[in-house]
Every structure is written in structure tokens, then in C-alpha cells.
Amino acid sequence: MDTIPLVHASLGERELAAVAEVFASGWPAGQGPKGKQLETLLAQRYGAGDAVAVSNAGAALHLAMLSLGVKPGDEVIVADYTFPAPAHAVRYVGATPVCADVRADTGTVDPKAVEALVGPRTVGMIVVDTLGIPADYAELQAIADRHGLFIVEDAACAVGATYQGREAGSLAEVAVLSFHGRKGATSGEGGALITADPAIGKDARMRASFGIGSIFDMSQVVGLPVAEFTEVGYNFKLSDIAAAILQVQLGRIPELLERRNAVAARYAEHFADEELLAVPFVPEDRTHAWQSYIVTLDAGVDRAGVATDLRAQGIGCGHGAWATHVQPVFRTDQTCPVSLDLFQRNLAIPMHAELTMDQVDQVAAVLRTAVRAHSKSGRRAA
Numbered sequence: 001m002d003t004i005p006l007v008h009a010s011l012g013e014r015e016l017a018a019v020a021e022v023f024a025s026g027w028p029a030g031q032g033p034k035g036k037q038l039e040t041l042l043a044q045r046y047g048a049g050d051a052v053a054v055s056n057a058g059a060a061l062h063l064a065m066l067s068l069g070v071k072p073g074d075e076v077i078v079a080d081y082t083f084p085a086p087a088h089a090v091r092y093v094g095a096t097p098v099c100a101d102v103r104a105d106t107g108t109v110d111p112k113a114v115e116a117l118v119g120p121r122t123v124g125m126i127v128v129d130t131l132g133i134p135a136d137y138a139e140l141q142a143i144a145d146r147h148g149l150f151i152v153e154d155a156a157c158a159v160g161a162t163y164q165g166r167e168a169g170s171l172a173e174v175a176v177l178s179f180h181g182r183k184g185a186t187s188g189e190g191g192a193l194i195t196a197d198p199a200i201g202k203d204a205r206m207r208a209s210f211g212i213g214s215i216f217d218m219s220q221v222v223g224l225p226v227a228e229f230t231e232v233g234y235n236f237k238l239s240d241i242a243a244a245i246l247q248v249q250l251g252r253i254p255e256l257l258e259r260r261n262a263v264a265a266r267y268a269e270h271f272a273d274e275e276l277l278a279v280p281f282v283p284e285d286r287t288h289a290w291q292s293y294i295v296t297l298d299a300g301v302d303r304a305g306v307a308t309d310l311r312a313q314g315i316g317c318g319h320g321a322w323a324t325h326v327q328p329v330f331r332t333d334q335t336c337p338v339s340l341d342l343f344q345r346n347l348a349i350p351m352h353a354e355l356t357m358d359q360v361d362q363v364a365a366v367l368r369t370a371v372r373a374h375s376k377s378g379r380r381a382a
């Protein structure tokens, strides 16, 4: 059992009270009153044309591919360094994911790599706000406009982050959010599709309910409406239990983010002069949501050894994101050397809103000792 866990969801009495209300209402399933309220709140928060509450971000990405009309034979460029949900989503609709390498300093997709991969079959790109930091949307949108491509923003980790003053989740025509237990706002499992285009929202909402729309709505109509199934749909609905929890969580984003920011600032202070690791870089025009706190270890440090030491002292850690292109299911002859390097050298250390500054100091001290103990060479972090 970790004494300082890598992650810890901030769920408490207010969320419990919201769940109790749903129990009393008698409608715990999806697309009911709580789900509709959540969708209204999300549409307002993101200044969106529509917001669809769904079961998770993977489902939201799947719906995005369907609603944007992606089909077999199409290519979709995906950011390589990420939880590889984007490449999965492209495959769900029989299309081909093409992995684009990332910036070494932010881990977000490199616009130059994207531009170089645009070909006759490219229909769009899934851009990731990597571990909470928004990508380069000005440059990416220019590429999309030049070639007539869509952009889907995978803001799964980025609730609360900003780019040039705008909220992550509103940086492309379609965006997805995750409310998984490891993300900044959570209902255990959950997600949303946010879109500027009401037609995409309507289409996604229908597909998420087996193609027939809200059963709760039908129950409110006088008479006996019998829905017809005209398309193969899915059940990607978010339960009203989860929607009620999320209404509380959305209101807490500023508070939770402030605490994560304080943790990040303290780590940065601790490691400012540490040559064996680099702390995350945040460009001036954007802010981080700190879904994870990732340090990049010097190439001469044995990461597994460091992780073993941390865990032995009760400190949770992980490798961070994945290089998509080397995963067996997605492997091609493509290379993304920067992403692969980050995949091999990055280490996630405890980051959540329940950490105390004493715990942060303890993690920093243990990590500093561990990287020194496991440094094989005198080479510096990049």
C-alpha cells in the first residue's frame, strides 16, 4: 500500500449528497434530468454549440469519428505520445491511425510532424492535450485549414487548462473530456463530447443511445410514442448518478486546480537545480491542468531502479504516457523518435489535490536520492 499515492480522487460529502438526490428521484439511468443539466452546464462552460455526456472519453472519441464521417480507407493523424485512446478510436471505424511525433519540451504533437504526414487520404487529426497541457492549436488549425482537415481535441487530461486564454475543451470543432478517476474532475468513469457544431452533437447523442434518443424524454410524452431503430447505435450514455457527481465536481475545478498548481510549483522549486531530471515545461501562452506530474530523467538514470526505490518507501509512481507507434496493435514501419525517448525516460510522481506540502517535500527528497543512486553516467537531462 502506497503511503503517498500517485493519484487520489477528490470525492467527498457534497458528491455523496448529489448521489442521494438521484436515488430519491428514481431515475439513475442516463439522459435523464441530471444528465441534461450536466450537458447544459458543459455547453455553457465551453461556450459550445452542444455537449454530450457519455460513459467515457474512449466512447466520445468513437462518436467523434462516427459523427465526422471517418470511414475505412481514411487516414487520421494522431499524437503519438499519449494514452493511446486516439489510435484505438480511429481503428473502431476501420480507418488508419498515422502517428505524429511530438515536441521534446511539452510532449504535445509537433505541428511540423503533422504537416509532413498529410497525404491524399488524410481526413483529420486527433490532437492531445498531453497529460494536461494544450497543444499548438494556432499552428495546427492553420494546417487543418490549408488541407481541409478536421481537428478533434483530446482534452481527456486537460479540464481546467487554457491556451491563449481559451479553455482546453473548446480549442477545436470537436473535443472530448474524460471524467475517469485519474483525471482532474471525476465521476469514477465518465466523459463528454463538446462541439461547436450542434448537428454533430445531435448525431453523437443519438448514436450514444442505440440511435433512439432519451428514454426519459419518451416517458414524459403524452400518448405512446414508439421509437424506430433506423441505424446501428451504441450504449455510451453516462448514468444520471455520474452526472450528479460531475455537477459538483465541475464547480470544484478552480479549487482543485489551485491545489494541483501549488504542488507543481513546489516540485519545480525542489528540482530547479537538479541536473539528473527535467521538470515539465509550460509555454507562456498556456496553462497546465496537471493531470499528471512527469519528470524526464537523464538518459543515464536507471528508471526502473528509481521506481523500485520510490515504491519501497511508499511513494507511488508510473511511466506516464505511451509511445503509440511501438504498441504491438498499432506498430508499422513508422518512427517517432522523440515520443519513444519520452516513453523510455519519463516518470510520473504523485500529483493530486489531496497532497500536503510535507508529502511533496518527502517525494522530492526521496526522488533526488534515488536518481543519484541510479545514475550510471554524468550526462545531463535534455
Ligand SMILES: *Cc1c(COP(=O)(O)O)cnc(C)c1O
Binding pocket: 055, 056, 057, 058, 059, 082, 083, 085, 086, 128, 154, 156, 157, 177, 178, 179, 180, 190, 191
Ligand atoms: C485517459 C485518457 C483517455 C481515455 O479516457 P477514458 O474516459 O478512460 O476513456 C483518452 N485520451 C487521453 C489522452 C487520456 O489520457
